[in-house]
Amino acid sequence: MDDMQEGLEAMQRDLEAILLTVAQDWRKFNKELEAFRRQSEKNPSSSADEAMGRVANLLGALRFHGLLIFDIDCEKKEIWEEHFVLPSSPVQRAVFVHLFQLYLLYRRTWEIINEGLVYSPLQADDLAKATCKMFIRDKLNEPYIVARTAEMVHEHFPNRTRAEALSEVLVKYLATQLSLRSDWRLGRVLREGEESAYERLLRELPAEALIAWDEREFGKTVLRDLRSKVAEGLSKQGREATIRPAKINEAPPDEVALEAFELQEESGYELGRLKGWVENAKFSELEQRVYELDMKTDHETPVIAHTLGIADATVRQCRKRYRDKLRKVAGL
Numbered sequence: 001m002d003d004m005q006e007g008l009e010a011m012q013r014d015l016e017a018i019l020l021t022v023a024q025d026w027r028k029f030n031k032e033l034e035a036f037r038r039q040s041e042k043n044p045s046s047s048a049d050e051a052m053g054r055v056a057n058l059l060g061a062l063r064f065h066g067l068l069i070f071d072i073d074c075e076k077k078e079i080w081e082e083h084f085v086l087p088s089s090p091v092q093r094a095v096f097v098h099l100f101q102l103y104l105l106y107r108r109t110w111e112i113i114n115e116g117l118v119y120s121p122l123q124a125d126d127l128a129k130a131t132c133k134m135f136i137r138d139k140l141n142e143p144y145i146v147a148r149t150a151e152m153v154h155e156h157f158p159n160r161t162r163a164e165a166l167s168e169v170l171v172k173y174l175a176t177q178l179s180l181r182s183d184w185r186l187g188r189v190l191r192e193g194e195e196s197a198y199e200r201l202l203r204e205l206p207a208e209a210l211i212a213w214d215e216r217e218f219g220k221t222v223l224r225d226l227r228s229k230v231a232e233g234l235s236k237q238g239r240e241a242t243i244r245p246a247k248i249n250e251a252p253p254d255e256v257a258l259e260a261f262e263l264q265e266e267s268g269y270e271l272g273r274l275k276g277w278v279e280n281a282k283f284s285e286l287e288q289r290v291y292e293l294d295m296k297t298d299h300e301t302p303v304i305a306h307t308l309g310i311a312d313a314t315v316r317q318c319r320k321r322y323r324d325k326l327r328k329v330a331g332l
Helices: 002-019 026-042 044-070 074-080 090-119 124-156 165-174 185-190 197-214 223-241 259-263 268-281 285-297 301-308 312-330
Strands: none
Touching: 026 044, 026 124, 044 074, 044 090, 044 124, 074 090, 090 124, 124 165, 124 223, 165 197, 165 223, 185 197, 185 223, 197 223, 197 312, 268 312, 285 301, 285 312, 301 312
């Protein structure tokens, strides 16, 4: 029995390494994908053959693991979909979600490519280029699937999984997508202060990455596309950090979403309603502190960050969360 248990645990570790690529070397991933892109521009025909072979192998591996772990065939969803019970273990749920999403992604591409081989009016060289582009697009979707898996599993198991899992996935990937070169604005901003640019990036990136993730456009599934928003947020935060705790004359537009509440605070009736909403919103301890300091300082982000000893982006993130809770309680 002990040998069997050890074998199952070893298999589980292998599957996590294969399917849950949270700890994947994204720099290596980026480098290999860029090498394929360059190769496909020089020789689209052989690159398309390589892409088709890799997709076929991946689909086969995903079907094999689906049968091995969950006793389901990804190819025959209509047979097991109605009676299949989702795994009750967070790790197994993550494996299932990631495995099946990957399968759907590449299965769709496989069908499109094969249909194109039969019916497409494109010339062979153009069809090969299209095949390579679809393969690259799918590879660029993989980091999103990893992040979405982490988010979904935490939503399913909030008390059994770490809330930081999504942030860690975003940071590990987006850190490889941002340039810290001194001739780029972000690099210059992050070099201000005593910390190294990389140390400051790792400290401030988690909150900015989560903000960009929460505000991403519907249907956008290429995680790399968030880098511009993240870089802008980091640069803005860096500029704000140079302001010493003092009065800020104008709050950014996105920091006045509850302006109606604040303008009416002198009214005892409205203030009473606001207090009732706050009590029912069930803020976390940090959200409560940010809310209280917002009321006292008129949303002076650097002041609040300095007072609490946290990053400016963390203040904004807490502010967004408590506002969402207030809106929900108030029915707005």
